[in-house]
Amino acid sequence: MIQLAVPNLAGNEEKYLSDCVTSTFVSSVGPYVTKFEEMVAAAAGAPYAVATSAGTTALHAALLTVGVKHNDLVICPALTFIASANAISHCGATPWLFDVDRDSWTLDARQVGEQIAKNTEIRAGERIHIPSGRRVSAIVPVFTLGIPADMDAIIQVAKSSGLPVVVDGAAALGATYRAHRSGALGADFTMYSFNGNKTVTAGGGGAVVCCSKDLMQAFRHLTTTARVGTDYDHDVVGYNYRMTNLQAAVGCAQMEQLDAFVAAKRRIAATYQEAFQDISGAKAFPNPSWGESAAWFSGFYFDSPDGGARGARLRQALRERHIDARPFWKPMHLQAPYKNAPRAALPVSEYLWDKIVTLPCSTNLTSDDQAYVVDEVRAWSRAHVLCSAPS
Structure with missing residues (x-):
């Protein structure tokens, strides 16, 4: 069988994995995690990156970081892999589903703008979905097949509506939009996946990139069990969403290619x-x-x-x-x-x-x-x- 998409492991994967085993740094702390984050940030055109255990966990934590809460609505395209919607559900929120445009198969910014104008209003400083009375708290464009959405139009709608943007760019590392790299297009966070069928893989795992140091620190804190200091103090309900050094070693070898x-x-x-x-x-x-x-x-x-x-x-x-x-x-x-x-x-x-x-x-x-x-x-x-x- 000629398979649809299989990993290409012809680089330094074995060498870097052996180095992990020799060093005993195989868990979520190690030099390859740091290096991998730096490589992903550079490839995405963003100053900051945090590696995670999966693309879905990265998207979930990013949504929480920008303020998505239980019972909210989050704008999302209907044509997407179910992980996009699931990450919204993991926050206790519900996807508000929108169409894609025919030219890109990505979120239809025109429809989003029209529906926000028609079906939402501001109440006590929050954008409320009139038919349901629920808060609308974010927009999640998906870069279908690695194709960037029309981010200028989406960011314009987001700014006029007061909504943060978290991009599901799972397969979009290496894509460009108006000559800009896919992680530097105005979103609060952009997520990438390193699942086995992606162009570059870590065997699993994900990452987010961000241009705000404060947002990135908040995201990193949330995904490392919200631990404060070196003792066992935790200030919020956090998550163990860290990528292992073993995964990152494979990821570094892949990012080189x-x-x-x-x-x-x-x-x-x-x-x-x-x-x-x-x-x-x-x-x-x-x-x-x-x-x-x-x-x-x-x-x-x-x-x-x-x-x-x-x-x-x-x-x-x-x-x-x-x-x-x-x-x-x-x-x-x-x-x-x-x-x-x-x-x-x-x-x-x-x-x-x-x-x-x-x-x-x-x-x-x-x-x-x-x-x-x-x-x-x-x-x-x-x-x-x-x-x-x-x-």
């Missing part, structure tokens, strides 16, 4: 885009004018009313040919935990999600394997009269 890995991801995406441009109804993943994607996943979608059925048939056919083709995220309002979450109209999310076909895109995918994937997609498409014969 970030630029090469992102370049490989972009080459793979470009190859697929060129190869499938004559398949009827097949459209490439978004490429908005405002930035450059980190191209975490590659593939295409069927832009037609029957695109969901076509995508399902193609994915099944490819798996039978030992190609790991997958669907994409089911929107949050179609997930059992969030079926009753408040939501705006979601026409783009509902249209897109089941029409997407993701294809193998590991950074070490060989040209021969990618050529095989291309040939099989085109062969299936020709058999179903969806593309022209090769010239």
Whole structure:
């Protein structure tokens, strides 16, 4: 099976892990944690970073740090991985679901602005959702597939509404927005994931970056059990959300290869885009004018009313040919935990999600394997009269 996305461990991972074992620094304190945070901050274009046990824990703690509380509403796109919504729920809050725009598959800033103007008001200095009477406390844009959202528009809405912004940029390390790196776009926090299927991995773990020293200190305090001083004094309910030195050692070796890995991801995406441009109804993943994607996943979608059925048939056919083709995220309002979450109209999310076909895109995918994937997609498409014969 040609897998969808597997780690590329061809660097210094083994060397750095051995160093951890020899030094006995294997837990949450050690030089690799510090180095990893410095590397992530530099790659994201931010002055501060804190490594965590997972992307979800990073997002949860960031939301708590900016003031999200029990029973609040937090603005979030419906088309996202469920961890985005779960982190909101872990705060005791509820996602207020919004659509994505067609050009980027990221949070529709225009819709958010319109709904805030129509359905919220200021009461006693708080922004209140009129239909439910609940406080609205943050905005969580998601950088889908590593594509930055239109952050200028989102930050403008956030500032005019008095809301903090916490970005779920899980797969966006290496992306740019208007020539700026993805962690320096005006958000209070930007989260990255280092799960095994990400472009760079620590085997797990996450991190946030931030431009405010005070916010970062508050976040670090919360994620290290809120310990005060060197004795066993704790001033709030904290969390043990720390990354281990073992994970960070792998992460450092991976970060050394970030630029090469992102370049490989972009080459793979470009190859697929060129190869499938004559398949009827097949459209490439978004490429908005405002930035450059980190191209975490590659593939295409069927832009037609029957695109969901076509995508399902193609994915099944490819798996039978030992190609790991997958669907994409089911929107949050179609997930059992969030079926009753408040939501705006979601026409783009509902249209897109089941029409997407993701294809193998590991950074070490060989040209021969990618050529095989291309040939099989085109062969299936020709058999179903969806593309022209090769010239």
